[in-house]
Amino acid sequence: MAGKSPLINLNNGVKMPALGLGVFAASAEETASAIASAISSGYRLIDTARSYNNEAQVGEGIRNSGVDRAEMFVTTKLFNGDYGYERALRAFDESLGRLGLDYVDLYLLHWPTKDWNATIQSWKAAEKILGDGRARAIGVCNFLEDQLDELIAASDVVPAVNQIELHPYFAQKPLLAKNRALGIVTEAWSPIGGAINDGDGDNHGGRKHPLTDPVITTIAEAHGRSAAQVILRWHFQNDVVAIPKSVNPERIAKNIDVFDFALSDAEMAQLDELDTGVRIGPDPRDVDTSSFAEFV
Secondary structure (H helix, E strand, C coil): CCCCCCEEECCCCCEEECECEECCCCCHHHHHHHHHHHHHCCCCEEECCHHHCCHHHHHHHHHHCCCCHHHCEEEEEECHHHCCHHHHHHHHHHHHHHHCCCCECEEEECCCCCCHHHHHHHHHHHHHHHHCCCECCEEEECCCHHHHHHHHHCCCCCCCEEEEECECCECCHHHHHHHHHHCCEEEEECCCCCCCCCCCCCCECCECCHHHCHHHHHHHHHHCCCHHHHHHHHHHHCCEEECCECCCHHHHHHHCCCCCCCCCHHHHHHHHCCCCCCCCCCCHHHCCCCCCHHHC
C-alpha cells in the first residue's frame, strides 16, 4: 500500500510525512509487529530513540516490510547520557548499527539539559553527522523558546524539527508560534495525550483523558470518526506532525486514516479552548545528562 500521509517540507528541503508511528515504551516483541502493521497501513515515518531500547526491531521491521528504504523516514534520538561531541558521534554510530541502516532521515537531541555546554557540543556533533550525509535532517526535542534562541546563536544549522509534548490539553501555542517563526517544524509526542497519563489520574489539570472529553467525542460523533482521529486531524490542521504510539493493528490503521475529512474553524477553536497549560511529561528545564537512565 502506498503511504497515505501527505508530505511536508523541512527547512533544508527534505520531505517528511505529516503523520507517523511512535514506538516509545513498546517492547522489543511489540515493536516488530507494530512496524509491520504500520507499514502495511501506509505509514512511512517511524520514530524511535536510543532510550526506547527498540532500535534493532525498528530496523528489522523496515527490512522485512518489502518497502524500499528510500520510501521510509526513520527518526532516532541521542540519549542524554551520551551528550558531548565525541560521545554523541559514537552514540550515533551505535544507533545506526542497531538499526542496521546506512543513514537516518532525522536525528534529534532528545532533551535540552542543564549541562548546556554538553548540549551545544552534541548539536555540533549532529551538524557533522548532517554534513557527512548520515542524517538527512537534524533537530531537537523539548526545547523551549529561549533554548532554541541560544542553540541557534551558538551553531550553524537551525533545527529542522522540534519534537515536543503537544495535545489538546497542552497545546503550547507560544512555542508552536516560535517554531513557525524560526522555520522549524513542530512534531508532537504524546499527540493524543496518553503516553504517560493512564487516564485515571488528574495529570491533565484535573481532567482525565482527551479521548473521553465530551467536546472531542461530540465532534467525533458529528464526523463519524473516533476521538483519536479528531485529535490527530487537529494536529494536521495546525501544521503539526504527529507520531501516535500504538501496537494495536486496528488502532494503527485508524490513526492514519485522517486525511479525508476536515474540522471546521469552529471545531478547531473548541479544541484549542481545551488547553489546560499543564504538561504530563518532564519539565525541560529539570532535565540533565543523568536523566532517564532507567530506560537504558
